[in-house]
Amino acid sequence: MSIASLTPTTRSVATQFDLSTGLAAGTASLRRPLSAMAGMYADAEAFAVAVAVEDVLSYEFYDMGVPSLETEIAYGTSVTYPGRVGDEYFMTKGHFHTRLEAAEIYLCLSGEGLMLMESPEGDVQVEEFRAGRSVYVPGRYAHRSINTSATEPLITFFAFPGDAGHDYGTIETKGFRKIVVERDGVPTLQDNPRWQS
């Protein structure tokens, strides 16, 4: 990621996203192969096997380079591909905002899944994604997209304050308190055995 500008935008920008793939031709996405998720999945053995078999692309998203100012709106699409590591669904790393109070809005364009949200104090909230459903992530909540479909990518459009920033480190170090696994074919919220207080 480039260093964000502090100069306000003065020109409009149009970007063509493909609503069926979530991708914008000619714009570089940030790609997260499964190997980039080391330590994030509960089943470390299943993770090692999965990466060894094929280090597939687990998700990708866009950073459109919007200035880091509270008057600007960072935005883009996020595509989480279908798959599992053991019983746990493919998901994004998830993050807090560096400006912790900054909220975020998601609109699900296609696919199905869950938004897992967690405050520093441990309050956990979960909302469903399906096509056309918006999910408002309140300020102070870390958030992670989880694809619960076995076949379809989960495609969302997101927008948040330009100065929000990303704090990935807290989740990389501690994890979320909860994970979502498939039990008898149903997405199920469980305590994360690897969570560190």
Add this chain to the structure above:
Amino acid sequence: MSIASLTPTTRSVATQFDLSTGLAAGTASLRRPLSAMAGMYADAEAFAVAVAVEDVLSYEFYDMGVPSLETEIAYGTSVTYPGRVGDEYFMTKGHFHTRLEAAEIYLCLSGEGLMLMESPEGDVQVEEFRAGRSVYVPGRYAHRSINTSATEPLITFFAFPGDAGHDYGTIETKGFRKIVVERDGVPTLQDNPRWQS
């Protein structure tokens, strides 16, 4: 519209929008019949006739009641219906943000049209809307959605800083410097004969 809260959100909110209509069942939209657009169209006679024949719904959009704070994200969908007043396409009133510097992002979900943007100094920018195309409206630019299709609604999803606010008065009083009319079947940018400096 209710008075916006200054208390940050603490709960997630999910809303189901119908991607084919742009509407959220059970959530009240703000509806703008053609009669609400008095003085906005260049051809006053055509406007009077059109309203007398049938005061159709020209556009509607949502105010989801997000707190008026820079850390929050106001969002919703906007649906501009197909139609014309004389040669001029159906459009939204358009507005500046009260916090003039606040930018806005739009994602076109379906239909086709234009985003007309204008700064207080008179710089005019125009971007095309079509399905999947995002348009970033820079801070300081008034913006108006224009539906150039003869048959399809123009449906967009929008997001802007929670504290941006709406200044409709400036456009209601002065208008935009430019209008978009159909000439030989093609959307064409022209000077607004009713614009007041």
